[in-house]
Amino acid sequence: xxxxxxxxxxxxxxxxxxxxxxxxxxxxxxxxxxxxxxxxxxxxxxxxxxxxxxxxxxxxxxxxxxxxxxxxxxxxxxxxxxxxxxxxxxxxxxxxxxxxxxxxxxxxxxxxxxxxxxxxxxxxxxxxxxxxxxxxxxxxxxxxxxxxxxxxxxxxxxxxxxxxxxxxxxxxxxxxxxxxxxxxxxxxxxxxxxxxxxxxxxxxxxxxxxxxxxxxxxxxxxxxxxxxxxxxxxxxxxxxxxxxxxxxxxxxxxxxxxxxxxxxxxxxxxxxxxxxxxxxxxxxxxxxxxxxxxxxxxxxxxxxxxxxxxxxxxxxxxxxxxx
Amino acid sequence: xxxxxxxxxxxxxxxxxxxxxxxxxxxxxxxxxxxxxxxxxxxxxxxxxxxxxxxxxxxxxxxxxxxxxxxxxxxxxxxxxxxxxxxxxxxxxxxxxxxxxxxxxxxxxxxxxxxxxxxxxxxxxxxxxxxxxxxxxxxxxxxxxxxxxxxxxxxxxxxxxxxxxxxxxxxxxxxxxxxxxxxxxxxxxxxxxxxxxxxxxxxxxxxxxxxxxxxxxxxxxxxxxxxxxxxxxxxxxxxxxxxxxxxxxxxxxxxxxxxxxxxxxxxxxxxxxxxxxxxxxxxxxxxxxxxxxxxxxxxxxxxxx
Numbered sequence: 152x153x154x155x156x157x158x159x160x161x162x163x164x165x166x167x168x169x170x171x172x173x174x175x176x177x178x179x180x181x182x183x184x185x186x187x188x189x190x191x192x193x194x195x196x197x198x199x200x201x202x203x204x205x206x207x208x209x210x211x212x213x214x215x216x217x218x219x220x221x222x223x224x225x226x227x228x229x230x231x232x233x234x235x236x237x238x239x240x241x242x243x244x245x246x247x248x249x250x251x252x253x254x255x256x257x258x259x260x261x262x263x264x265x266x267x268x269x270x271x272x273x274x275x276x277x278x279x280x281x282x283x284x285x286x287x288x289x290x291x292x293x294x295x296x297x298x299x300x301x302x303x304x305x306x307x308x309x310x311x312x313x314x315x316x317x318x319x320x321x322x323x324x325x326x327x328x329x330x331x332x333x334x335x336x337x338x339x340x341x342x343x344x345x346x347x348x349x350x351x352x353x354x355x356x357x358x359x360x361x362x363x364x365x366x367x368x369x370x371x372x373x374x375x376x377x378x379x380x381x382x383x384x385x386x387x388x389x390x391x392x393x394x395x396x397x398x399x400x401x402x403x404x405x406x407x408x409x410x411x412x413x414x415x416x417x418x419x420x421x422x423x424x425x426x427x428x429x430x431x432x433x434x435x436x437x438x439x440x441x442x443x444x445x446x447x448x449x450x451x452x453x454x455x456x457x458x459x460x461x462x463x464x465x466x467x468x469x470x471x472x473x474x
Numbered sequence: 475x476x477x478x479x480x481x482x483x484x485x486x487x488x489x490x491x492x493x494x495x496x497x498x499x500x501x502x503x504x505x506x507x508x509x510x511x512x513x514x515x516x517x518x519x520x521x522x523x524x525x526x527x528x529x530x531x532x533x534x535x536x537x538x539x540x541x542x543x544x545x546x547x548x549x550x551x552x553x554x555x556x557x558x559x560x561x562x563x564x565x566x567x568x569x570x571x572x573x574x575x576x577x578x579x580x581x582x583x584x585x586x587x588x589x590x591x592x593x594x595x596x597x598x599x600x601x602x603x604x605x606x607x608x609x610x611x612x613x614x615x616x617x618x619x620x621x622x623x624x625x626x627x628x629x630x631x632x633x634x635x636x637x638x639x640x641x642x643x644x645x646x647x648x649x650x651x652x653x654x655x656x657x658x659x660x661x662x663x664x665x666x667x668x669x670x671x672x673x674x675x676x677x678x679x680x681x682x683x684x685x686x687x688x689x690x691x692x693x694x695x696x697x698x699x700x701x702x703x704x705x706x707x708x709x710x711x712x713x714x715x716x717x718x719x720x721x722x723x724x725x726x727x728x729x730x731x732x733x734x735x736x737x738x739x740x741x742x743x744x745x746x747x748x749x750x751x752x753x754x755x756x757x758x759x760x761x762x763x764x765x766x767x768x769x770x771x772x773x774x775x776x777x778x779x
Contacts, residue, residue, distance in 0.1 A: 166618060177634040291760035292756055292759075293755060293759070295713075295714050295717050295718075295733070296748070299733065302740060307740065406626075410622075410625045411623075413629060414714050417718055418737075428629070429718050429719065432632070432633050440633045444630050444634075451621065451622055
């Protein structure tokens with residue numbers, strides 16, 4: 152286990168190095184880094200200082216080393232627009248994005264698994280088939296458009312829920328989140344549901360197909376022959392066997408949700424990282440873009456690592472050392 | 475992906491009817507899939523033939539009347555023409571805008587899908603054929619790309635490069651080629667061990683002939699399925715990126731951009747600008763997905779008995 156972790160961490164480190172090289176090349180390929188990284192409105196003195204700090208007057212390879220050193224120290228430049236360190240800007244926004252993605256995942260899992268089980272167990276009934284067709288339709292609906300429809304229906308026509316912002320933020324056990332206030336929850340419902348739709352469809356399909364495949368296996372028949380109650384068969388024997396692929400997909404879906412949060416945040420004006428990056432791209436706030444890219448890559452590699460570790464706990468057949 | 479390849483070792487049973495007829499007959503077994511195919515053909519026709527018949531050319535400023543702006547669906551124009559789906563803030567007929575937008579969306583989706591297939595094929599077959607060190611390098615790169623959601627790859631790419639048709643194409647290809655490479659490689663690795671491949675090798679056929687005439691045709695069925703699904707996905711991706719304002723430029727108004735244009739007006743209740751282009755998008759993506767679903771059922775060798 153330890154060996155596996157060390158090896159995976161080393162791999163992740165190599166990937167980060169490669170990525171930093173790509174991002175570095177990207178920043179330098181677009182144009183003069185002095186224009187890319189220093190605000191056009193900066194004074195001559197500020198220019199000189201930044202050139203010094205980023206080492207833009209040195210040879211290329213040395214600049215890359217300085218770039219790496221700055222990454223390690225968390226110095227990723229200063230936002231042109233907000234005039235604050237890019238990395239602080241991003242880290243400040245991260246809790247909002249995480250809260251949104253987490254809520255979406257919870258919705259998708261707690262709706263998706265029961266619905267999928269139902270559809271798998273009652274595959275021929277009207278309700279079962281409706282659930283499956285519904286999930287196929289969900290697959291074909293672009294998230295952002297459904298988000299617009301939700302705003303039109305629930306916020307504008309029915310006037311039930313607010314359309315934008317994060318609402319009031321409460322503190323509980325030292326964690327600040329919209330989940331702890333009524334107003335915050337009201338703001339969270341629409342974006343979280345919107346973001347949950349795609350993983351919901353996926354989890355429904357996966358659970359349903361796993362259920363109907365597993366139900367026809369021999370051990371399920373013997374469970375029934377032993378006279379076990381239906382709930383025990385479903386929740387112990389069945390669920391244990393179909394959970395592994397579902398958990399893997401949930402883990403991987405979390406990164407997809409985080410990525411697509413960019414879209415949902417923009418529609419619902421949710422003050423997260425995603426909205427920040429879109430604003431920064433439109434305003435050409437490049438230090439923030441570079442910082443965002445590096446931070447997200449780091450986050451995604453951590454998630455991938457966690458999924459692998461979780462997978463090995465759930466399925467003893469997977470020998471991590473061999474991966 | 476595993477289900478595309480797992481049952482492939484089984485030898486195919488030759489049926490009396492010709493391959494294509496059988497394929498058509500099996501496709502037609504399910505009514506919904508036939509409907510989806512008809513709808514898809516309709517969508518393609520509307521996108522490529524439709525622009526000749528639309529009431530307006532949304533790019534031609536001479537045909538647009540700014541006085542007709544923001545008319546609800548069904549209104550009449552100053553010249554007596556009916557705007558069936560209303561007009562936008564510049565007085566453009568929404569029907570025409572959707573038809574032109576559909577053409578842009580479809581073209582970008584299909585083109586990027588096609589390019590990604592080619593690159594993925596080259597990478598996947600090279601990996602399977604080269605083996606050893608070369609295979610490891612290619613597959614590591616593929617894993618690296620698959621470790622990140624394609625939306626994120628495309629977004630990062632466009633964040634660095636800026637807006638533009640060529641840049642969107644590049645971003646879409648970059649975010650999807652790894653999928654194809656993995657599928658093709660996993661199929662090719664199985665095919666490579668089969669007897670016909672050693673027979674072809676034994677005949678001392680030139681390498682390009684073995685790859686193009688023997689290996690590639692046998693890798694085709696799963697590739698077709700993945701390619702179809704990915705075209706639908708490309709269209710969604712492009713629409714989402716353009717909606718966010720980081721995708722296509724304003725001069726190429728795809729469906730995503732049309733929806734984005736309408737976004738600022740939905741608060742005031744002018745819903746049509748966002749809703750109708752979205753319906754066109756959903757119909758397109760939905761019909762492609764349904765066709766792909768049926769293709770997967772037919773082409774999957776596990777269901778072939």
